[in-house]
Amino acid sequence: MNKLLHHLIDIWEVFANEVRYVFHDAGVLLLFFVATLLYPFIFAAVYHSEMVLNIPVAVVDESNSEASHRFIHKLDATPELEVEYRCCTMEEAKRLMRSHKVHAIVLFPRDYGTRIARIETARACLFCDMSTFLYYRSVMTGASNVLVDEMKFIEMQRCEMQGLTEADAEGQVTPIGYEDVKLFSAPGGFTSFLVPPLLVLVIHQTLFLGIGVLFGTAREKRHFAAIPLRLRRGATVRIMFGRSLAYLMMYIPVVFIDLFVLPRVFGFPHIGAIGTLVGFLLPFMLATIFFSITMAGFFRERDTIIVTCIFFSIILLFLSGTVWPQSNMPTVWRWFSYLFPSTPGVQGFIRINAMGAHLSEVAFEYRLLWAQTGVYFFTACTSLRLMSYLRRKNII
Amino acid sequence: MNASFVNTWRRELRYLARRPRYVVLLTLGLAFSYLFFLTLMTEGQPAKLPVAIVDQDGSYLSRRLCHEIEATQGVHVVAVYQNHAQARAAMQRQEIFAFYEIPKDIYADVLAFKAPKVSLYASNAYLMPGSFSYKSLATIGKLAAAAVQREVLRKKGYPEKQVMGIIQPVELDTHTISNAETSYMPYVLTTVLPGILGVMVLLFTIYLVSDERKRRTMADWMRTAQGNVTAAVVAKLLPYTLWFSLLGILGNIILFRYAHFTLLGSSVMLSLMVVLMVLSQQAMGVFLASLIPEQHLAISVGAIYGMLSFTMSGFSYPATNMPPFLQSVSYLFPLRHYYLSYVDIALYGNGIAYYWTSLLGFMVFLLLGMVGIVLLSRETRRLRVSVSQEVSPVNVDVQ
Missing domain, CATH: 1.10.357 (Tetracycline Repressor; domain 2)
Known part of the structure; x- marks a missing residue:
């Protein structure tokens, strides 16, 4: 009983020390509490509109027919596109495109109207600005919708001219109806797609960099409380408990705000059950903490980790499988991505929070996180023992 | 200096x-x-995205639709499910990005001119795979309708030349500037x-x-x-x-x-x-x-x-x-x-x-x-x- 109490006191001391370090380090505070709260707001402000709408478009109408006029009118009526310029020649439209005044050109060739009248397939040309994916996506959405609508309109018109009743015409034009249902994210936009994974990544990266900075400082300033000279039996485990508990406690409010409050405030999808989320985020946090402690062992100076590792955040974003699907990654990179807690963290969080999955549907990610927790706990202990050994030998 | x-x-x-x-x-x-x-x-666009089909009809027509989906570039049918709930769970496990639901009695309804609806459920939680597989599947939706339409027109005795003009009166030729393969x-x-x-x-x-x-x-x-x-x-x-x-x-x-x-x-x-x-x-x-x-x-x-x-x-x-x-x-x-x-x-x-x-x-x-x-x-x-x-x-x- 007495021994247990001693152990608890040990853990408490480590815990208190760790918290003290964090609150005496402006750089770490900036990462832990400013960056984690600043980024979500910046992201929400930058990506404030889900879709890219009202993209300026130029049309070149060489056919000048009723059909082309109707098409242009419909283009203008889509939320995605806005016909801002009507050009006489393609050259003129190209000039507008070059100077980024428009992001798409629609060209109706001279025979557009006559072909429709002759019941042949008429062809319109769409030139699309490819400088960002979202322009392309919106232009294609808008133009395809108009195309489908216009095809149906022309077919219906012809059927009616043949004297078919509206119901019969409908049956002939659309023998099989088609309906699309978008699941899990009603707006289907960029904001609710990109920001939640970014929030998980911000938590992962600030912890990683923050812990790295703390350990680097300890070694640089020869602040050796972090690396004891001698480790009693079981001391390594107690130190790890105290440290991880300290980071976990400090991050509870951060995680609460970033992953619970903000999705509700900004209206990102949040249909996940709270219990499931908490159950899932616990191994995520633990895995991240032990991963960071392990990695921190490699850095001798406080700022090395930020200067040399920050670029990795971008790579982690792509590894997490949100931008580029995991099923289409080369196998090597998929296995590589399982080394980092951020991958299962992001995947699981999106599926729980945006798609309402339960732990059973994210079982793979959940188990992977616990496996990472176990492995990185072990490596973190080993790295501490190694440092302590190196210190005894006066190598560091 | x-x-x-x-x-x-x-x-x-x-x-x-x-x-x-x-x-x-x-x-x-x-x-x-x-x-x-x-x-x-390396693929440029995510090719062969995993999708599924929920076939509630099991008829000649529904199986033909399944084949058409399987043959489409850009998607890969990994499963055919019996009901909606199974497909949805597979989506949450992220085994698939989208699924196609063929309703019961679709064949009979087509013959009766009832215009049955085929539904596409695409996950929006992932933007890139969501929008790419969505585009492929939406194309199938149109193709399937066109296949039926073509048969109807032929049986009505339209000349083959005109059939295409009737089915597809307008075409949009897309040129993606400086990125031809999108x-x-x-x-x-x-x-x-x-x-x-x-x-x-x-x-x-x-x-x-x-x-x-x-x-x-x-x-x-x-x-x-x-x-x-x-x-x-x-x-x-x-x-x-x-x-x-x-x-x-x-x-x-x-x-x-x-x-x-x-x-x-x-x-x-x-x-x-x-x-x-x-x-x-x-x-x-x-x-x-x-x-x-x-x-x-x-x-x-x-x-x-x-x-x-x-x-x-x-x-x-x-x-x-x-x-x-x-x-x-x-x-x-x-x-x-x-x-x-x-x-x-x-x-x-x-x-x-x-x-x-x-x-x-x-x-x-x-x-x-x-x-x-x-x-x-x-x-x-x-x-x-x-x-x-x-x-x-x-x-x-x-x-």
């Missing part, structure tokens, strides 16, 4: 030879990034990789400048430069300007020469833009390092600012769509100017008349670097006075 420059340059090279760690690590990191991004998205790679790589280089240069510059302060070698630095702050800063950073510009240009050679991304305009101008971006990041680094005296704070601030440049450059989310205030803020990031000039040079082959504003933007950053130099010279005024008077060259410290 000349001697002060040469001496500082030599001093920096000596320092670099003694501690090459950072430059080596950053170079390796950059090489890794190029390798990673060039091999991650590959996702050029979107990402052309800006993200120079962006990574930029962040590295920014943070490394902050580290270099503030390290003189931290190691208390400011006096030595100024003495080597004979009290000339401009020469001190420029000569100290020049080796890295050259090295990182070289890496950036090499990177662009890989992207445009070996990965065959479109480069319509002048490669010399694009290389110049890389150099200007590196210089701007260095200038920003000098500014931040001289503004914030404490090294780790400066680096943390630099890190937060640097990572934002990916968002603010507007390569993924167009800046024109940001709130007006943030649109102007976006110009405070060198990567934004690089991205804008890249679009003009590479995608449109535009002349300098189109992107002189980007050049101007880079110049503003260089001015900011000069402000940094002024701040540094104010900070080291006492030091330099003692240096120039040759009073006691040793034992002079900043702090």
Whole structure:
């Protein structure tokens, strides 16, 4: 009983020390509490509109027919596109495109109207600005919708001219109806797609960099409380408990705000059950903490980790499988991505929070996180023992 | 002036030879990034996305639809489910990105002209796979309807020639400018990789400048430069300007020469833009390092600012769509100017008349670097006075 109490006191001391370090380090505070709260707001402000709408478009109408006029009118009526310029020649439209005044050109060739009248397939040309994916996506959405609508309109018109009743015409034009249902994210936009994974990544990266900075400082300033000279039996485990508990406690409010409050405030999808989320985020946090402690062992100076590792955040974003699907990654990179807690963290969080999955549907990610927790706990202990050994030998 | 420059340059090279760690690590990191991004998205567009079919009819027609879906490029049918709930659970497990639901009695309803509906359920939680598989599946939706329609028209005795004109009265011929295969790679790589280089240069510059302060070698630095702050800063950073510009240009050679991304305009101008971006990041680094005296704070601030440049450059989310205030803020990031000039040079082959504003933007950053130099010279005024008077060259410290 007495021994247990001693152990608890040990853990408490480590815990208190760790918290003290964090609150005496402006750089770490900036990462832990400013960056984690600043980024979500910046992201929400930058990506404030889900879709890219009202993209300026130029049309070149060489056919000048009723059909082309109707098409242009419909283009203008889509939320995605806005016909801002009507050009006489393609050259003129190209000039507008070059100077980024428009992001798409629609060209109706001279025979557009006559072909429709002759019941042949008429062809319109769409030139699309490819400088960002979202322009392309919106232009294609808008133009395809108009195309489908216009095809149906022309077919219906012809059927009616043949004297078919509206119901019969409908049956002939659309023998099989088609309906699309978008699941899990009603707006289907960029904001609710990109920001939640970014929030998980911000938590992962600030912890990683923050812990790295703390350990680097300890070694640089020869602040050796972090690396004891001698480790009693079981001391390594107690130190790890105290440290991880300290980071976990400090991050509870951060995680609460970033992953619970903000999705509700900004209206990102949040249909996940709270219990499931908490159950899932616990191994995520633990895995991240032990991963960071392990990695921190490699850095001798406080700022090395930020200067040399920050670029990795971008790579982690792509590894997490949100931008580029995991099923289409080369196998090597998929296995590589399982080394980092951020991958299962992001995947699981999106599926729980945006798609309402339960732990059973994210079982793979959940188990992977616990496996990472176990492995990185072990490596973190080993790295501490190694440092302590190196210190005894006066190598560091 | 000349001697002060040469001496500082030599001093920096000596320092670099003694501690090459950072430059080596950053170079390796950059090489890794190029390798990673060039091999991650080799497909260009995510091909063969896993999808499923819920076939509730099991008739001749529904099976024909299944075949058509299976034969479509871009999707891969991994399962046929009995009911909606199974498919939805598979989606949550992320085994599939979308599924196609064929209702009961579809064949009978088609024959009875009841226009039954086939539904596509696409996951929107993932934008890229969601929208790509969505496009493929939507095409199938139209194709399936057209197949039935064609049969109806034939049986009604229309000549084969007219059938196509009736089924598809209008066609949209899409030309994607300077990215014919609509590959996702050029979107990402052309800006993200120079962006990574930029962040590295920014943070490394902050580290270099503030390290003189931290190691208390400011006096030595100024003495080597004979009290000339401009020469001190420029000569100290020049080796890295050259090295990182070289890496950036090499990177662009890989992207445009070996990965065959479109480069319509002048490669010399694009290389110049890389150099200007590196210089701007260095200038920003000098500014931040001289503004914030404490090294780790400066680096943390630099890190937060640097990572934002990916968002603010507007390569993924167009800046024109940001709130007006943030649109102007976006110009405070060198990567934004690089991205804008890249679009003009590479995608449109535009002349300098189109992107002189980007050049101007880079110049503003260089001015900011000069402000940094002024701040540094104010900070080291006492030091330099003692240096120039040759009073006691040793034992002079900043702090």
